Amino acid sequence: MSNSIGVKNAVKRFGDVTVIPDLSIEIKNGEFFTLLGPSGCGKTTLLRMIAGFNSIEGGEFSFDEKVINEIPAHKRNIGMVFQNYAIFPHLTVRQNVEYGLKIRKMEKKAMEKRVDDILDVVKIKEYQDRLPEHLSGGQQQRVALARAIVIHPNVLLMDEPLSNLDAKLRIEMRSAIRDVQKQVGITTVYVTHDQEEALAISDRIAVMKGGIIQQVDAPEKIYTRPYNVFVSTFIGHSNLFHGIVVKEEDGIGVQFMDGTKTCLNTLTDVTPGTKVTVGIRPEEFGLSETGILARVKNKTFLGRYIVYELDLPEDMILPGQSSIEFSQDLGQAEKLYEVGETFFLRPNPSKINVFTEDGEKSLIKDVRWDG
Amino acid sequence: MSNSIGVKNAVKRFGDVTVIPDLSIEIKNGEFFTLLGPSGCGKTTLLRMIAGFNSIEGGEFSFDEKVINEIPAHKRNIGMVFQNYAIFPHLTVRQNVEYGLKIRKMEKKAMEKRVDDILDVVKIKEYQDRLPEHLSGGQQQRVALARAIVIHPNVLLMDEPLSNLDAKLRIEMRSAIRDVQKQVGITTVYVTHDQEEALAISDRIAVMKGGIIQQVDAPEKIYTRPYNVFVSTFIGHSNLFHGIVVKEEDGIGVQFMDGTKTCLNTLTDVTPGTKVTVGIRPEEFGLSETGILARVKNKTFLGRYIVYELDLPEDMILPGQSSIEFSQDLGQAEKLYEVGETFFLRPNPSKINVFTEDGEKSLIKDVRWDG
């Protein structure tokens, strides 16, 4: 049923604004592929190019090696969830969902069955005879979702399909999408602003910035081993430190500006003395007797953990960071700290990431460049 | 400038569907108040009633004790961010933002200044002369946000204002909102589907369900001491267990169906033998040598922690739960488990919540009922 998607050197311009300069990706057959990136980076645009709604200023789009630049959208057997829902205001919820099946001349019984099922899945059965204008935002969004999934397309394109749903519902919808997707084997391209979501459901994630792909990788890889500072800071929080590569007796390591050293065996061989940028996530610190001295500037409760915003010596950290954070797991934490208190932090050597000084390139072993 | 908001026994019907049966809340002057609840529970509806856009079928709305049921929306000096943005398609970004100030006949210089500032804050300065249709979803949403904030209203009503923004931007916007709100002292009612967001910025959160308020409390309280099972499961994840109150030598506790006992000093005095429902969050378990035996059924990587989906004896847990989860903080975790492995879990007595068997009421000490 489904097929792989190939994009070669795609270019997109609006007027004289170039939104996508030169983009290439390979999406595997049946894969759940997520586009993640700051607002305005070109996610929707790319999606619409794959769908066939945007003119293509350059490059080659293909389904299963077959170039589709010239194939009209309706012949591509895609399903699409639009960022603005785009549900038909003149049709009831049910009619909206049936729409695609009717076109496929599906046999009545089977159609009813399938529509009922999907309506149940997205929990809007009870509204099936309402007109969209009488639905809440989230309900509308679920109609759009159902309408796209129900036709079991080869390629499912979703533009923030869950952005208006609450966490609980979102998790349910997620797995619903996931199930259909797996069982029918739909190649899915998913746009979201929600990292947790991306991390949770994607087979692979592509992180975009300004129309350029920064990294394509499995969720875990993306989070633990970002290719560059942008990715590391965009996905999850990363505290950025100045560092210098130093030679220790037991291998090489990095030294922070306050003198603290951490020796790493994950580094590619970098000549000692090179300046680097070190990225440490809030949870990659541990409390200890010695290490980096930190003062609690602010604390935010975030459910299962507390985030402390820290004061550190200016010269240690890269300028322009909104905050330096240390997160403490609440499940087990024995002692909580108050604003003003101080403690020592030790980075977890196996976790932290080291980048070239300009932050463009990771210096961690086997972080490959085939993105 | 700002004012308190009072809602007494509000009723809202659409035709013969009653969406809000009888709702009362007090929102303090200058407070940042968040409405949280499943899709379709009536958040937008309530917000629109406060704004004065929905007819009021019953009850009394007041700003600073002054009843406003009859005051037209435009006289209420509110700012509102609509769930569907509702930016004026015929005005450029800048004109959209200026709109409210023009109405208020603000002096030219001052206006320009203020508009420039807010455009910077929401990072859409560069698009200021575009028409909305040429903007990405998130950019549009930020226009809507800027337009509402820039007028420094007494009451700021926001309906999922950040739903289309990526985590990073969302955090920035959040604090932007927070700053303006505090510095100008705007009473803010905020609708979101994003718990983390709600927990992070709210002074107080109201959890709604089917048009009825379940709990109004400070974020931490809501998360750690939910009034009922719905709240505990809607916000964050809660694993629900069958339990019986038992008398231990050192105070009373609860016993699980597998015999494991946990003694609590947080319980109100419940006669031993009463059946109860125990809610335990994924991070409220600790690994240990004895306790509840669990098998890893599935694991999901979620950035700073891993969530294990567990297999537990059927009769221990309440039926119909999508999953039983245990989360392990990755920052420090020494050993990760693979699917199929087993281990013993111990609930953290000081954290877990106990509810009446029907889940309607918490049995934890001083969880008050003045919601």
Added chain:
Amino acid sequence: ACGTKEEAPKEPGNENPVETPNEEDKETKNLVIYCPHPLEFINPLVSEFETQSGIKVEVIAAGTGELLKRVESEAANPLGDIFWGGSLSTVKPLMNLFEDYTSANEDAVQDDFKNTEGPLTRFTDIPSVLMINTNLIGDVEVKGYEDLLKPELKGKIAMADPSKSSSSYEHLINMLYAMGEGDAEKGWDYVDKFIQNLDGKLLSGSSAVYKGVADGEYVVGLTFEEGGAKYVADGAPVELVYMEEGVISKPDGIYIINGAKNMANAKAFIDFITSKEAQTIIVEKLNRRSVRKDVPAPSYMMPKEDMNIIYDEEDYVVANKNTWLEKFNDIFTDY
């Protein structure tokens, strides 16, 4: 007239292209008449003709101008057979659109009204008149053109634009010859004064004049006899005045359209319309004067002998039509 339309299977309207349109067809049982005359005017004559000949007559009614234009445009494939109406001076320039035919009754026609040109069979005799609303005229005395210059009448005179209405054009001619004592060009200084007294009001159709006077919108109107007579007969508060300075009386006509599809019937109709009985009906029922020697004017009409009948120089008039119209127009625009 419309009543006849349901039947007539082989009615010109559905003429299909295959047939050669211009071929004369004697077998046809119907006749299409283009006619601007009022219904009550046509009906008696037409129904009479139908009963006599058993020919179905279908009347296409519209303004004289529209009908003329139709004839002109349809030249290649004529849909009408007879054009019935329009004063001679209107039709003369378009003579080539019409078939030569001399009616069977030609000898009975007064000498003034003989068909010398070929296509132009005279039908009735129409003097120009002044029409006066007796309710509004008060004690102002109107005997002829001279009185129309009275200041009391300023802006109360109904005159149609001569470049739009033939009856009004006839009046212009009449004016020029009457006031110029036979020399048209001398008449212009009167016309000049007269136009001033119109006070910038100029109606855009013959009917607007008599209707306007009858409705009391205007006090005096310059129109043709039958136009006013009709109202007199219907008992409207109006009376007719035959200009003392002189009255020109011109016939209007009835013509066969070139290549008429029902040529035979057309000719038959012309013969009928000029016959004594038809002309009698006209005189008795239709407030008009016959062109025949043997049919006297209706009793209630001023006999021609009692009028100051004068004549214009036909060729000179035809020659000067446009110059005069433009001149009138220019004078009018200047005020």
Added chain:
Amino acid sequence: MAKKRSFTFWSGVTLVIVLIFTLFIVYPLLSLFVSAFRDPETQAFTLENFMKFFSKKYYMRALGNSFKVTTLTTLLAVFIGAPLAYLTTAFKIKGKGLLDILIIISMLSPPFIGAYSWVLLAGRSGVITTFVRNTFGIELGSIYGFGGILLVLTLKLYPYIYMYTKGTLKKVDASLIEASESLGCSGIKKIFTVIMPLITPTILAGGLIVFMNALADFGTPMLIGEGFVVMPVLIYNEFISEMGGSASFAAAIAVILVMVTSVMFVLQKYVVNKKSFTMSSLRPIQAKELKGWKNIAAHVLIYFIVFVSIIPQATVIYTSFKATSGAIFVKGFSLESYRKIFTSLGGPIVNTYKFGVIAIVIIVLLSMFISYLTTRRKSTLTNIIDTLTMFPYIIPGSVLGITLLISFNDKPLILSGTSLIIIVAFVVRRMPYTLRSSAAILYQISPSMEEAAVSLGDSPVKSFFKVTAIMMLPGVLSGAILSWITIINELSASVILYTGDTRTMSVSIYTEVIRASYGTAAALASILTLTTVVSLLLFFKVSGKKEISL
């Protein structure tokens, strides 16, 4: 790519349309225009006609007059129509349905009759005039001349704006208005800062229609002009006055008219394109209850306007029951007029509606396609088509009729005397109404709707019919109603083209009028009105719409 995608279908449509147009618009009009540059006698090329026009004060004055009347009428129509539409959409007005019907009725004042009833009312011896004179001793300004024409035209034309605006207001998303309120804006301000801009494209479209309608109308100035000459009257006379004028000169004037309007049209198009934006409306505006004096004021205003504009019709109906003696009305009432016309009624009615229905169907289809092409598939060709559609609209009907007659009265294509030629005339003359409104509403439908349909596997064609077309309907229909009404009242072309068995109602009315038998004319007119209203009500029953204007 979006373009390439549906290349085959839409280019097919374009082709068909181009064919139709070249045959029934370009070819006839071209021959007309060419003749404008011909010397009537020698047929040689010449600018004579134009020089004549521009050299003579008389004609220039006509041009000036036309402009004065037209522009003022357009403005007035907008100032009355748009607010009316807004009030009736935004607020609960008692008897809304009735109002709509009345407004529509006021639109179908058959040629001459309408203006004539004004003479009966406000003429020098008109009912009102004499009444005022006798009771208050005041002389009202007469209905004749500039003022009168302005009055009559405005009342006749504001409904067009009303209908169009109403159609669009239904598409405006309520949350936009709420947004402006939430920003502290209300009342007039709100209207000017939000609502006005949103409906500007429509108002411009409607304005253009009114402009051209006023520019082309010659019935009214004919009857109450009294020397206040306007362009169409000139053309009419030069072309068809019984005194016969110079056809080529008439053509020249026509050309000038067309030039003028083309300019207006292009201008309007340009502005609309600049102002265009898409709105997808999920929550239409809900009518609110007005309180206190505002409520009263609104009702009074609305009912007053509607009342005034219905007067002519009322008069017509009234006079149709008046007793007559020959050509003049006398005291007392009778059904005489009706009896007179009764026998000859059947045919015309059947024809009117037979042709009407066929024409309107064609019109709706063409309009939808053309408007879609010109808004979503912009290209020079489509633009040309768009502009072309407006030409027949401004050439006085009779002139158009004759050009058609001349063009199709000879081999290879003989249509003269057939029903087809009348239908053609109807279509080309009355399409602009539907076309304009369709275009206007298309500007407000978000393309993503159609994309959604396509993403679900609909071919662009299907998705057009199943989604875009349906969402267009409100606009299309509000325009179609206008087309329908004006078709039923179409006279000036049909009077040239009709034959015995293609006679329509309005022709019958007209023939009564030129016979100065206004009683019967009024009777016919009343019946026409009645049947039209019935047809509309029927339509709304069938289409299941509650309100008249959609």
